[in-house]
Amino acid sequence: MEVYTGPHLFIKHEEANSRLICTWKSSPLNDLGYRKELIEHLHIAQKIKPSQIMWLLENLTFKVGTISKKWVDENISKPIFKAGFIAKNQDGFDQVAFVVGQDVLAYIETMGIFNENSTSGINPKYFATETEARNWLNEKFNTKVTKGENQNLEITFKGTDDNGKAVFEFREQSSKFDSTINSFKAIIEQKHFMRNNVEKYSSLTPREKEVLKFLIKGYTNKQISDKIHVSHHTIRTHRNRIWKKLDITQVAECLSYQSFFV
Numbered sequence: 001m002e003v004y005t006g007p008h009l010f011i012k013h014e015e016a017n018s019r020l021i022c023t024w025k026s027s028p029l030n031d032l033g034y035r036k037e038l039i040e041h042l043h044i045a046q047k048i049k050p051s052q053i054m055w056l057l058e059n060l061t062f063k064v065g066t067i068s069k070k071w072v073d074e075n076i077s078k079p080i081f082k083a084g085f086i087a088k089n090q091d092g093f094d095q096v097a098f099v100v101g102q103d104v105l106a107y108i109e110t111m112g113i114f115n116e117n118s119t120s121g122i123n124p125k126y127f128a129t130e131t132e133a134r135n136w137l138n139e140k141f142n143t144k145v146t147k148g149e150n151q152n153l154e155i156t157f158k159g160t161d162d163n164g165k166a167v168f169e170f171r172e173q174s175s176k177f178d179s180t181i182n183s184f185k186a187i188i189e190q191k192h193f194m195r196n197n198v199e200k201y202s203s204l205t206p207r208e209k210e211v212l213k214f215l216i217k218g219y220t221n222k223q224i225s226d227k228i229h230v231s232h233h234t235i236r237t238h239r240n241r242i243w244k245k246l247d248i249t250q251v252a253e254c255l256s257y258q259s260f261f262v
Contacts, residue, residue, distance in 0.1 A: 003044055009037040011044055019052040019137065020045060024060040024101070031068045038076050049085040052137050056130060057101035057110065064109045072113050077120035089125070090139060096124040097133040100181070108185045126181060190259045201260050203245045211238045215251060216258045 003020075004011040010023045022041060028034040045053070064072070080086060087095045100107045114124055127133040154171040161167055172180045204212065207228075214224045221235045248254055 003048070004040055006037050006040055008033060009041065011041060013048055013050070017052060017137070018050050019054060020048065020050045021054050021056065023056040024058070026059055027061040027106075029062070031065065034062055034064070034068065035071065038072060042076050042079060045080050046083065049083070051085060051087040052095040052097075053080075053086065054097045054099070054130075054133055054137065055110075056099050057107055058099070060101050060106050060110070061103045063106050064113065069109075069113045073118050073120050077113065077118070077122050081120045081122045086122070089136070092123070093125045094123050095137055096122060097137055098124055098126050099130050099133050100126065100128055104181070104184065105188070108181065108188060111181070111185060193256055194259050197246075197257070200246050201257060204242060208238050208242050208245070211235060212242050212254060212257060213261055215239070215242075215254055216261065 001013050001015065002010070003013045008024060008026045008028050010025045012021050012023075013019070014021060020041075028037060081094070089095050098107070098110065111126065114120070114122055125133075125136060127136065154169075156169040156171075158167040158169050201209075210228065211224055214227060219227070221232055221239065225232045225235045242254070243249060246254065246257065
């Protein structure tokens with residue numbers, strides 16, 4: 001049964017399954033449009049109290065920014081989760097399923113709403129197809145190993161598009177979809193971090209970069225001093241300067257800079 005049709009979002013209720021199906025029929029152009037549709041979704045969820053929610057992102061191209069991710073987490077996801085009507089699947093995930101759209105980057109940014117900094121507590125599941133998502137929500141799992149499942153992934157160069165961008169085709173078993181998308185997500189986050197922090201890293205002297213590399217590997221000040229044959233006091237000085245230039249206060253924070261040494 002259809003329960004909402006907005007400028008971009010279409011929601012129907014499958015009463016027999018206590019399931020909301022949320023489909024982006026078109027993509028919002030900005031944060032305001034995106035938030036308005038999610039507020040409608042929240043009101044409907046609070047009224048119907050479904051035990052399952054499935055999101056179909058086929059037409060979503062809007063990339064959720066950091067501010068809106070936090071807003072969604074606090075104002076949409078948290079109230080739904082705290083209300084307690086969303087069931088938990090037998091594998092420990094909350095029964096909230098996301099189905100990827102053609103714009104994988106938009107999909108990855110949506111996944112970012114539920115990262116380790118999320119306060120809502122929702123642990124959703126991600127799928128390549130609607131059929132797989134429905135089977136999971138219905139607890140119908142296909143354990144049969146398909147032909148070629150243990151084969152290596154395939155990456156094929158398909159040439160360049162009309163804008164001169166390289167096009168690659170990536171083939172992997174759909175059963176490995178979660179891990180594959182998370183790998184893409186990690187690569188993109190690493191790229192963003194490098195772009196946003198390259199000036200800080202470039203401000204380090206060659207010696208400071210060398211010390212940073214050892215710190216990332218878990219070496220103590222004394223171990224580093226033995227490695228590069230300088231005094232413990234000198235290493236402490238380098239370390240303090242690194243902390244100041246990178247605007248960090250502890251070793252854990254410098255681990256993000258390991259991407260510069262890959």
